[in-house]
Amino acid sequence: MDHDASGSGGWRFAQCFGDKGDVEDITEADIISTVEFDSTGNYLATGDKGGRVVLFERNEQKKGCEYKFYTEFQSHEPEFDYLKSLEIEEKINKIKWCKRQNAAHFLLSTNDKTIKLWKVFEKSLRVVSESNLHDGQRALPAPTLSQNLRLPRMTPQDNIIAAVPRKVYSNAHAYHIHSISVNSDQETYISADDLRINLWNLNISDRSFNIVDIKPANMEELTEVITAAEFHPTQCNMFMYSSSKSNIKLADMRDSALCDKHAKMFEEEEDPSNRSFFSEIISSISDVKFSHDGRYILSRDYLSLKIWDINMESRPVKTIQIHDHLRGKLCDLYENDCIFDKFECTWGGDDKHVLTGSYHNYFRIFDVDTLNDVVLQADKSAFKAKKIGGPLAGNKAGAKNGMRAAGLRDNMAMETLDFNKKILHASWHPRENTIAIAATNNLFLYSAA
Numbered sequence: 001m002d003h004d005a006s007g008s009g010g011w012r013f014a015q016c017f018g019d020k021g022d023v024e025d026i027t028e029a030d031i032i033s034t035v036e037f038d039s040t041g042n043y044l045a046t047g048d049k050g051g052r053v054v055l056f057e058r059n060e061q062k063k064g065c066e067y068k069f070y071t072e073f074q075s076h077e078p079e080f081d082y083l084k085s086l087e088i089e090e091k092i093n094k095i096k097w098c099k100r101q102n103a104a105h106f107l108l109s110t111n112d113k114t115i116k117l118w119k120v121f122e123k124s125l126r127v128v129s130e131s132n133l134h135d136g137q138r139a140l141p142a143p144t145l146s147q148n149l150r151l152p153r154m155t156p157q158d159n160i161i162a163a164v165p166r167k168v169y170s171n172a173h174a175y176h177i178h179s180i181s182v183n184s185d186q187e188t189y190i191s192a193d194d195l196r197i198n199l200w201n202l203n204i205s206d207r208s209f210n211i212v213d214i215k216p217a218n219m220e221e222l223t224e225v226i227t228a229a230e231f232h233p234t235q236c237n238m239f240m241y242s243s244s245k246s247n248i249k250l251a252d253m254r255d256s257a258l259c260d261k262h263a264k265m266f267e268e269e270e271d272p273s274n275r276s277f278f279s280e281i282i283s284s285i286s287d288v289k290f291s292h293d294g295r296y297i298l299s300r301d302y303l304s305l306k307i308w309d310i311n312m313e314s315r316p317v318k319t320i321q322i323h324d325h326l327r328g329k330l331c332d333l334y335e336n337d338c339i340f341d342k343f344e345c346t347w348g349g350d351d352k353h354v355l356t357g358s359y360h361n362y363f364r365i366f367d368v369d370t371l372n373d374v375v376l377q378a379d380k381s382a383f384k385a386k387k388i389g390g391p392l393a394g395n396k397a398g399a400k401n402g403m404r405a406a407g408l409r410d411n412m413a414m415e416t417l418d419f420n421k422k423i424l425h426a427s428w429h430p431r432e433n434t435i436a437i438a439a440t441n442n443l444f445l446y447s448a449a
Contacts, residue, residue, distance in 0.1 A: 009365065009374035010448040014434070015066060016380070017056070018442035032438035034425055038097035038105070041349075041429040043070065044436055045107060046443055047092025051076035053109055053163075055120065056443075065434040065447050071120060073163035076111040088113050094180050096189070098202070106166070108189065112176040115191055117167040117202060122159055129155040167205040172198050179229040185236040192229035197241060199253075211259045212241060212251065227342075228288045235294065238263075242285035246270075248299060248308065266297065266308045268315045278330045278339065286342035291351040292430075300345040300356055303327065307354070307368065320366055320373075323358050338419045349430045357423025361439050376446065378423060378439040 019030070029050030036045050042058040044067055053075045056067040079088040091111055098106040104121035129136060130153040132143050143149055175193035182189045182202075190211070191198050197212035216222055224245040232238035237253045249262035270279065282302040289298045296317075297308040303324060306316035322343075326333065333339040338359075345356040348365075357363040365374045425438040433448035 009372075011365070011374060011376055011433075011446050012448070013444070014064060014447045015445040016442055017067075017069075017445075026441050030441040032425060032441065032443060033091050033093065034095050035427045035436050035438045035443065036095045036097060037427045037429055037436065038107075039099050039430060041431050041434070043097070043105065044427070045095045045097065046436075046438065047075065047095050047109060048441075049089070049091040051078070051090030051092060051111065053092060053095060053107075053118070055105075065429065065432055065445070067445065071161040071163060073118070073120075075109045075116060075118065076114065079113075081113075093176075093178055096180050096182050098182055099186050101186075108180055108182065110177050110180050110191065113170065113173060115169040115177065115180060115200075116165045117169075117205075118163050119166045120161065120163045123162045124156045125158045125160055126154040127157045128152050167202070169200055169205045169208070172200075172208045178227070179241075181229060181231045181239070183231045183236050184234055188236075190229055190231060190239060192226050192241060194225040197226065197229050197239075197259075209257070211253065211257070213258065213260065227285050230288060230290060233290050233292055233294045240288060240290070240297065242288045242299060244280075244284040246283035246285060246301065248285065248288055248297060250310070264310075264313050266299075266313050266316075268306075276330075278334060281334070281339055282330065287344040289345060289347055291347050292349070293351060296351070298345050298347055298354055300343050302339060302341070302343070305345055305354060305356055305366070318368065318371065320354075320371060322356060322364065326359075333419070336419060338422075341422060342424060343422075344425055346426055346428045348428050349432065355426055355428060355435060357426060357437075359419050359422050360417045361421045361423055363423040363426065363437060365435075378437045378442070378444040380442070 029048065031049045032046050033049050034047040044056040046054050051074055052072060054072045055070040057070040059066045059068045075092060076090040078090045081088055089112060092109050093112065094110050096108045098108070104119050107118050107120070109116055109118060132140070132149060134140055173191065173193045173196065175195055177191050177193050179192040180189060187202060189200050189202060191200065195213065195215040196210055198208040199211045200208045212226070214224065214226065224243045227242045227244055229239060229241040238250065240248055240250045242248045247265055247267035250264040251259035252263045253259060255261065255263065270283065285299050285301050287300045291298065295310055297310060299306045299308065303326065304322055305320040307318040308316045330339060343357050345354060347354055352368050353365055354368060355363065355365050361378045363376055363378065421440065423437055423439060427436045429435065435446050437444040437446065
């Protein structure tokens with residue numbers, strides 16, 4: 001991850017899945033809404049706005065970290081809530097893998113209202129090869145004597161990958177589910193909406209326990225909402241949730257059944273001189289992630305990334321500006337609703353790097369210790385350059401993956417940013433420097449040595 005001559009930090013474009021043509025009229029249903037590696041990194045899942053889940057598996061025949069299509073299934077369908085006259089989208093908000101216990105894969109997927117536990121497994125198709133009426137392809141006369149009767153014989157014909165919903169967890173959220181997180185005990189998980197967090201047992205679909213409820217008695221007094229929630233990676237009693245009021249609460253389920261009283265609250269006091277009309281919107285936390293060792297918390301708000309030490313609540317140990325150049329454009333971003341975009345963030349498998357996205361399909365990888373960064377762009381020209389074996393458009397001599405980092409960084413601050421292209425969802429391989437980036441209806445994979 002040291003800075004090389006090209007400024008790409010050793011990162012190379014590896015693969016692109018999806019429609020690779022210059023199609024301007026992208027089908028809404030094909031837009032990727034979540035991406036997630038499993039705990040081994042051998043499998044990768046994406047969910048889209050059309051309610052589909054697509055799984056990829058590591059291609060062991062290739063030397064690098066390459067993936068191939070594994071299977072696809074329709075996870076959610078559009079529904080209509082007749083009591084509230086409300087359409088429920090089929091869009092997949094989150095996918096979480098369960099740790100593999102046997103030959104089958106289990107994963108949770110959720111839309112706004114319903115969570116499903118899917119079992120994905122290889123299934124052998126068998127056909128009748130011999131019976132009383134035929135022997136293979138050859139027809140036989142019907143047996144006339146009882147002793148000539150024989151049992152039909154089955155032979156395997158083909159292997160298929162099947163996906164079946166083992167559990168459907170529904171009717172537990174009045175508001176839209178935005179987060180799910182599987183506990184380290186692999187027996188329970190949490191689901192969170194704007195005002196409540198529920199605890200589920202993976203084996204019990206008809207009841208859940210409400211462990212956080214911030215709904216006020218009078219909804220007119222509502223001042224904050226829950227924005228993200230995640231279990232601690234090793235301690236099964238701990239979880240955290242972030243709020244639109246720029247704080248992160250750490251809760252301990254051993255304290256009480258209802259975790260409304262937090263064990264710790266991580267919050268930085270705002271500088272009054274920076275206060276503006278947009279302060280509350282841009283300080284709302286859109287995503288939080290524990291480091292793999294559980295010692296640090298990574299949080300993302302509209303303009304910055306923050307790294308918190310779990311033992312220090314008063315201020316983050318690092319604050320990283322992601323697109324500070326947009327500070328002067330907040331009025332325009334409010335007008336076009338981009339100021340409400342929810343960017344995700346993720347830790348590298350070694351907890352030494354962090355990743356988050358920006359506009360115009362730019363994304364940035366930071367070294368946690370030095371804060372040196374790499375700016376990359378998930379762009380279709382990378383795919384085309386690899387295909388024809390030439391440099392990327394606008395490339396300078398010696399640059400190995402797009403323009404030099406300085407060039408990309410300058411471009412990020414230009415007026416011509418396309419705010420319709422944004423990197424909101426990404427996942428980092430748990431054991432290698434390989435990242436999966438969702439860019440509209442394409443899945444990009446980048447690798448570093």
